[in-house]
Amino acid sequence: MTRQPVHIDYPDWVRETIAWDTVYRTDEERMRLAIALSSENVERETGGPFGAAIFESDTGRLVAVGTNSVVRLNNCTLHGEMVAFMMAQARLQSFTLKGSQLPAHELVTSCEPCAMCLGATLWSGVRRVSYAATREDAARLHFDEGPVFPASYHYLEERGITIVRDFLRDEAVAVLERYRAKSGTIYNG
Amino acid sequence: MTRQPVHIDYPDWVRETIAWDTVYRTDEERMRLAIALSSENVERETGGPFGAAIFESDTGRLVAVGTNSVVRLNNCTLHGEMVAFMMAQARLQSFTLKGSQLPAHELVTSCEPCAMCLGATLWSGVRRVSYAATREDAARLHFDEGPVFPASYHYLEERGITIVRDFLRDEAVAVLERYRAKSGTIYNG
Numbered sequence: 001m002t003r004q005p006v007h008i009d010y011p012d013w014v015r016e017t018i019a020w021d022t023v024y025r026t027d028e029e030r031m032r033l034a035i036a037l038s039s040e041n042v043e044r045e046t047g048g049p050f051g052a053a054i055f056e057s058d059t060g061r062l063v064a065v066g067t068n069s070v071v072r073l074n075n076c077t078l079h080g081e082m083v084a085f086m087m088a089q090a091r092l093q094s095f096t097l098k099g100s101q102l103p104a105h106e107l108v109t110s111c112e113p114c115a116m117c118l119g120a121t122l123w124s125g126v127r128r129v130s131y132a133a134t135r136e137d138a139a140r141l142h143f144d145e146g147p148v149f150p151a152s153y154h155y156l157e158e159r160g161i162t163i164v165r166d167f168l169r170d171e172a173v174a175v176l177e178r179y180r181a182k183s184g185t186i187y188n189g
Numbered sequence: 190m191t192r193q194p195v196h197i198d199y200p201d202w203v204r205e206t207i208a209w210d211t212v213y214r215t216d217e218e219r220m221r222l223a224i225a226l227s228s229e230n231v232e233r234e235t236g237g238p239f240g241a242a243i244f245e246s247d248t249g250r251l252v253a254v255g256t257n258s259v260v261r262l263n264n265c266t267l268h269g270e271m272v273a274f275m276m277a278q279a280r281l282q283s284f285t286l287k288g289s290q291l292p293a294h295e296l297v298t299s300c301e302p303c304a305m306c307l308g309a310t311l312w313s314g315v316r317r318v319s320y321a322a323t324r325e326d327a328a329r330l331h332f333d334e335g336p337v338f339p340a341s342y343h344y345l346e347e348r349g350i351t352i353v354r355d356f357l358r359d360e361a362v363a364v365l366e367r368y369r370a371k372s373g374t375i376y377n378g
Contacts, residue, residue, distance in 0.1 A: 006275045009194035074284045075275055076312040077266065086195045086264055095263045095376055116312065119305030119335045123265040123377050146308045147337075147344035155336035187284055188312050 011046040024060040030108045031168045038110040038175045041067040049179035052080035052109040054088040064088035081117040085124045098125030110172045115146030130164035132172030200235040213249040219297045220357045227299040227364045230256040238368035241269035241298040243277040253277035270306040274313045287314030299361045304335030319353035321361030331375050
């Protein structure tokens with residue numbers, strides 16, 4: 001019996017539309033990219049209403065992006081954050097974004113990370129996480145975020161990861177509402 | 190700038206050595222496969238001391254396996270359980286292992302799942318999880334399991350997932366100790 005390897009790639013529009021060489025100086029610019037990814041993913045019907053990006057914190061250089069790809073690629077692990085981590089590490093050829101030879105990296109995501117993505121955040125080596133929409137916003141669409149508790153965030157913060165909450169939340173919520181209006185698939189309800 | 194897709198595949202020895210067509214009738218047979226995968230991964234130096242497998246619960250049919258591949262593939266998300274979920278879903282061409290057309294599936298893993306893998310367990314669609322070595326056993330090697338609490342397990346159990354703990358623990362701990370003796374990489378210490 002043959003087994004095929006798993007291939008994970010962006011939808012075509014990501015390569016065509018992302019401004020890879022732009023410097024994203026501010027938190028607003030960084031989060032607006034993550035939200036734009038979530039919105040494009042909805043409009044082009046390539047996945048759930050979630051987008052994420054990894055930046056070098058100091059320079060604002062864009063390292064990788066991620067869009068929710070669960071349904072498109074038949075893979076429950078491919079939340080936007082997970083795709084961003086994988087692509088960033090593939091680009092750096094490193095299983096961690098933290099190291100004496102590496103600048104500090106951060107995750108910017110359009111919605112609060114689920115339990116899986118929050119765990120992966122710890123392993124990824126990012127030093128900072130910013131999210132826009134909240135767990136409660138996602139739950140209104142019947143997306144489950146899994147076992148995440150206040151103690152989960154404390155666990156990350158104790159290990160030096162800064163959490164920025166509810167940043168440009170309304171803009172991300174508008175994308176969730178757009179997905180609901182289009183009756184998008186709720187793949188883990 | 191080009192971006193390469195991410196490719197996830199087994200180490201060569203997995204295809205060569207796993208008895209894909211064997212029926213794994215008992216819990217012992219299933220866990221011994223997961224532990225054998227963890228052990229081979231150590232001996233062949235293809236990753237951390239962790240192995241996992243997905244079975245059809247009733248028939249004992251082996252659907253997919255996973256070995257820790259974090260260092261080998263430069264990808265922090267590739268714990269044994271995650272590889273097993275991805276490979277099982279690729280095989281079934283489904284983003285969930287739960288559905289009216291699908292038999293019940295279960296995850297068998299040589300060590301207690303970390304926060305990321307426990308979250309993914311919920312999204313994977315498996316109905317049952319069995320593990321051998323514990324979080325404390327992994328911590329003795331300075332592997333961190335992340336923010337997992339008793340409430341995390343309750344969250345899964347409330348959603349119909351059965352948890353079987355410490356099953357053949359000593360056999361899995363022996364593999365962890367072998368990894369320590371070989372001074373294997375601790376990639377998330």
